[in-house]
Amino acid sequence: MNTVLTELAPSAAPPITQKTPAKVRKGSGFWFVVPFLIAFALFLLWPIVSGLWMSLTNQSLTGSGTGFTGLSNYAEALGDAAVWQSLWNTAVFTIATAAPLVVLSFVMAYLVYVGLPGQWLWRMSFFTPYLLPVSVVAALWQWMFQPGFGLINSILTQLGFAEIGFLDQQGVAMFSIVLVTIWWTVGFNFLLYLSALQNIPDHVFEAAQLDGAGPWRRLVSIIVPMVNKTTVMIVMLQILASLKVFEQIYLLTSGGPRGSTRSVLEYIYDVGFSGYRLGYASAISYLFFALIVVVAVVQLRIMNRKEH
Amino acid sequence: MKHDLPRASPEPEPATKRLSDNLPHSLSGATFSRRSVFRSFAVTAGFLALGGGLSACGGSSQAAEGSIQTWDLFSGSDGISMRSMIANFSNESAVNVRPVTLAWGSPYYTKLAMAASSGKAPDTAIMHLSRLAGFAPGGLLEPYDLELLAEFGVREEDFAPAVWKNCHYEGQLFAVPLDTHPFVVFYNKDIAEKAGVLDSSGAISSITSAEGMLEVGRKLAKVTGKQGISFGHVLDSAQPWRLFWGLYAQTGGGYTIEVGSPAVLDTAKAAEVLTFLTQMMDGKIALKNQTYAGGIADFTSGTTGLILSGAWEMPALKGAIPNLGAMPMPTMFGTPANYADSHSYVLPRQVSEDPQRRRTAHQFVAGLIKQGQKWAEAGHIPAFLPVQETPAYQNLHPQVDYAAAGTTPVFDPPVWFSGAGTDFQNQLSQTISACFQGTLDPPAAVSSMLEIINKMLSAPNPT
Secondary structure, X not given: OHHHHHHHHHHHOOOHHHHHHHHHHHHHHHHXXXXXXXXXXXXXXXXXXXXXXXXXXXXXXXXXXXXEOOOHHHHHHHOOHHHHHHHHHHHHHHHHHHHHHHHHHHHHHHHHHXXXXXXXXXXXXXXXXXXXXXXXXXXXXXXXXXXXXXXXXHHHHHOOOOOOOOXXXXXXXXXXXXXXXXXXXXXXXXXXXXXXXXXXXXXXXXXXXXXXXXXXXXXXXXXXXHOHHHHHHHHHHHHHHHHOOOHHHHHHOOOOXXXXXXXXXXXXXXXXXXXXXXHHHHHHHHHHHHHHHHHHHHHHHHHHHXXX | OHHHOOOOXXXXXXXXXXXXXXXXXXXXXHHHHXXXXXXXXXXXXXXXXXXXXXXXXXXXXXXOOOEEXXXXXXXXXXXXXXXXXXXXXXXHHOOEEEEEEOOOOHHHHHXXXXXXXXXXXXXXXXXXXXXXXXHOOOOOEEOOOHHHHHHOOOOHHHOOHHHHHOOEXXXXXXXXXXXXXXXXXXXXXHHHHHHOOOOOOOOOOOOOOHHHHHHHHHHHHHHHOOOOEEOOOEXXXXXXXXXXXXXXXXXXXXXXXXXXXXOEEOHHHHHHHHHHHXXXXXXXXXXXXXXXHHHHHHHHOOOOOEEEEEHHHHXXXXXXXXXXXXXXXXXXXXXXXXXXXXXXXXXXXXXXXXXXXXXXXXXXXXXXXXXXXXXXXXXXXXXXXHHHOOHHHHOOOXXXXXXXXXHOEEXXXXXXXXXXXXXXXXXXXXXXXXXXXXXXXXXXXXXXXXXXXXXXXXXXXXX
């Protein structure tokens, strides 16, 4: 890819006549960015700053308590067992979803790519769940997980197995949510992988074939390295997406049983919006934000090391 | 790069390339699209509410008299009753009412609190009486003018004392109750008759103890061939608490749940109630892992013969089982007591006081309260006693069969964090539900409940 770019560069070098229009455009560029800057400042920068300030106050949703309280919210958050539990739950969810969502989507894309018959059907059925709104996904699975007469449990009991409390058993509920999430979102990663696979030039395979490489060798030595960039990106985006989990948990279990599936975002929601304690909720958000920054930096480091 | 690709891919190359070039954008765009649907609903709702508020304000400055805005959280069949009551009121009084219906529970109260604190509040709003302790002390509500209410025909003696008392904060009236909606017992009369548990008047009257309840449950189970009793609690944010708290009050155990002192429950009696309920949910009398929807489905399909549920489910149950019986929660632990809440009207704080609008708000509340008969069709017990005394209500079955529950209501403890749609109810419900499912034994569940309440008591009060 780099070679293509460098080849193109000289030929695309602008003739001298183009310099003048470029100069004229210099000042006007700013105005094109202004709409974005305004939106950025209003909806990202300002909330970040005001949220940080809020975390240093005991601001309530009802408008009272705007007094500065220093770091007391942070101290309370660090000593709050529910914060640690919800962080732990979030970590479990992230680890349990990120790995399968990357590996499974690659396997699915690979199988489609190597030519399972009826490619369009696979492509559609892998991707369709992703198009469903979360409320539909939650309602669907809630009925399938239903104890007693739910689809899965009635099949289990007919086959002579014991019922599983998919959403109401501590330790099981989180993995039911993981399962739902994988079913729901794997399609997008699948699509990314499929397009990456289809982007691998055929002549590489031809060359490999001439050298006597079998299917396994082609997979390990050509396909996996060639989609490496996509993998890195999927891993990064997947981890960030999983850390942000809220909707499906809120809808399926509302954090239960006994808080065992409550993600940190749901705890922030509970504290801030149900409990009115916006200041405290902001402090927890900032602690979480700090953790995400750490994760992102570590990821970036690993990525960079790989590339060099 | 295009010309490098001789392969006829099913996807046209430019499209694939564009996709992979823009990946981060397209992904975040796609992730947002799910959320943004969610959000755009919220934003739209917000704008609608705002627009409603603005135009209502506009109405006040121009048309002056007779225009108010009201909020409620009735999206079920009771929402339809509510709209027709409002229409009746509008027709009779020529007051222009702009009703806004929002989603039940915590989101509703979040919006109401924000609206009241920012001065964009509706003139009147429905509030669960159990939430009054969180709203009245923070100055989010304004007290009623008793004289004005009396002028429109609503007085203290028109309400059950136990309910009226709970409408006050520091001696002032902050809420006017529209109804009491208790947690009661419904049963399938056909199944009950086959089970031989009906008395000569065609009602179940034999339950006077916990053992009596189990006995009736066993007999019903024999008829259905499955279970006798439905109770949906798994992952429900309120049902376990409603059942427990009502029965605990029957034991006369008493409690101290006040900010500034540790929570006190009679742990032995609380454990006794939980023990009874776990005995009931033995898989034969009742399932131990039933969901709310599952409980209703089992009852309406005749898999069970009796259901412990809220009065608000009456229209749905009656629709499926025409021969529906009902009664207040039987007294099983000595003292008659029935978990209940009450939809009441409150006056959210206004930034600029407008006596005319305030007057109209009083008129509206009085006008709606008096239409209790229509409201009773949705299953609720009308709080306005003159309605209860009419022959029309006395002939309204099965509503009138559980109307007695409105005289012994048990409300949530009056602290700022309790009430309908709160994390308090949700967390305690999760603990109680864990006990029903056998992951916590009753004494452990009680101490876990005390722990949860104490944590909430020690948190700073944000109102």
